[in-house]
Amino acid sequence: MNYDNFMRRAISLADAYKYTAKPNPVVGAILLKNKIIISEGAHQKYGAAHAEINAINKAKKLIGKKFESFEELTLICTLEPCNHFGKTGPCSDAIINSGIKKVVIGSKDPNPKVSGAGIQNLIKHGVDVEVGICDELVKKQNKFFFFKHEFNRPYVTVKIASSKDEKSHNKDGSSTWITCKKSRDDVQQVRINHDAILTGGNTLINDNPRMNARVNFIANQPKKILLTNKKNIDFTKKFFKNAEVDILQETNIKKVIDRYKNSEINSILVEAGPKLVNSFLSDGLVDELIIYESPDLLGSNGVNWFEEDNAVENFGFKLESSYKIESDLKKIYKNVKR
Numbered sequence: 001m002n003y004d005n006f007m008r009r010a011i012s013l014a015d016a017y018k019y020t021a022k023p024n025p026v027v028g029a030i031l032l033k034n035k036i037i038i039s040e041g042a043h044q045k046y047g048a049a050h051a052e053i054n055a056i057n058k059a060k061k062l063i064g065k066k067f068e069s070f071e072e073l074t075l076i077c078t079l080e081p082c083n084h085f086g087k088t089g090p091c092s093d094a095i096i097n098s099g100i101k102k103v104v105i106g107s108k109d110p111n112p113k114v115s116g117a118g119i120q121n122l123i124k125h126g127v128d129v130e131v132g133i134c135d136e137l138v139k140k141q142n143k144f145f146f147f148k149h150e151f152n153r154p155y156v157t158v159k160i161a162s163s164k165d166e167k168s169h170n171k172d173g174s175s176t177w178i179t180c181k182k183s184r185d186d187v188q189q190v191r192i193n194h195d196a197i198l199t200g201g202n203t204l205i206n207d208n209p210r211m212n213a214r215v216n217f218i219a220n221q222p223k224k225i226l227l228t229n230k231k232n233i234d235f236t237k238k239f240f241k242n243a244e245v246d247i248l249q250e251t252n253i254k255k256v257i258d259r260y261k262n263s264e265i266n267s268i269l270v271e272a273g274p275k276l277v278n279s280f281l282s283d284g285l286v287d288e289l290i291i292y293e294s295p296d297l298l299g300s301n302g303v304n305w306f307e308e309d310n311a312v313e314n315f316g317f318k319l320e321s322s323y324k325i326e327s328d329l330k331k332i333y334k335n336v337k338r
């Protein structure tokens with residue numbers, strides 16, 4: 001039987017919860033009897049029940065109505081069922097205990113705690129397992145999660161706002177919005193897509209930014225990371241309001257990123273000024289660079305983003321897409337050196 005369409009359906013079930021499941025991967029599950037969907041489930045909320053368990057629990061209420069025994073059912077799930085005791089019990093055991101005899105999996109879990117172990121447990125208990133259905137779609141849907149396990153560090157995006165003459169801010173410290181309101185609204189979406197937002201001690205003091213994601217839907221806010229060696233941090237700054245903040249007295253960028261390789265943070269958005277951004281870029285630790293470019297000039301009172309011409313390309317970035325946001329231009333670059 002071809003399960004592609006059912007797997008696509010499970011992927012779309014998972015997608016609905018991408019802002020509340022994070023930093024966990026999103027997962028969808030379906031129970032089928034022949035070609036009829038009996039129940040559906042998704043991992044809806046960080047720390048809450050997994051997709052397979054939700055689908056099994058819903059189906060339990062339909063025994064004797066839509067089917068007689070779980071042995072008749074096939075479980076479709078986008079990601080390999082877990083085999084470890086995390087916040088919930090192992091899903092592979094719950095599947096085995098339900099009596100399900102066939103499981104179709106989108107993608108093997110890249111997490112070393114799980115990878116292959118869930119599948120092995122199912123096979124050991126006589127469950128027929130098929131793996132790799134719409135594998136690429138599942139990987140794309142959980143891009144940061146797969147990246148983290150492949151490269152053993154979170155995905156790093158740098159976002160900057162730039163004047164047409166490639167300046168970051170005014171030398172005299174006078175505040176100015178570089179980009180238009182619509183671009184700044186767009187940044188909220190970029191923020192909510194990431195698991196953490198990182199900035200430096202000067203930006204904290206000079207700009208007093210909130211750096212939360214102001215979105216009009218329910219979402220898990222990104223964690224915040226502050227790099228500073230300053231003593232006497234001013235905790236009344238907006239950055240600290242209602243936020244979980246890691247304050248790191250570390251200037252070695254590689255060590256900063258390494259700190260998160262065993263955490264649940266799969267992606268970090270860097271929103272800082274030229275010094276810190278250039279440190280990230282020169283250490284080769286940036287995967288994606290987003291530039292919001294305004295048509296205005298800051299002129300001689302502006303601080304340059306980069307020291308040399310074609311710096312972005314020289315750092316190994318290639319323009320992947322660009323489009324207008326009112327009079328601004330949003331440019332997305334990907335690191336092609338990695």
Ligand SMILES: NC(=O)c1ccc[n+]([C@@H]2O[C@H](COP(=O)([O-])OP(=O)(O)OC[C@H]3O[C@@H](n4cnc5c(N)ncnc54)[C@H](OP(=O)(O)O)[C@@H]3O)[C@@H](O)[C@H]2O)c1
Nearest residue numbers: 161169200201202203206228229251272273274275276279
């Ligand atoms: N246009 C934009 O998109 C944008 C975005 C953000 C900020 N800005 C502007 O940028 C200005 C500040 O820029 P900035 O780069 O000086 O400040 P920053 O963003 O605060 O970054 C530099 C600070 O980060 C900390 N840091 C830790 N490790 C570092 C490393 N390896 N390399 C560099 N810095 C490291 C240090 O903090 P400590 O000194 O506290 O130890 C350092 O002073 C602000 O005035 C703001 O207006 C512009």
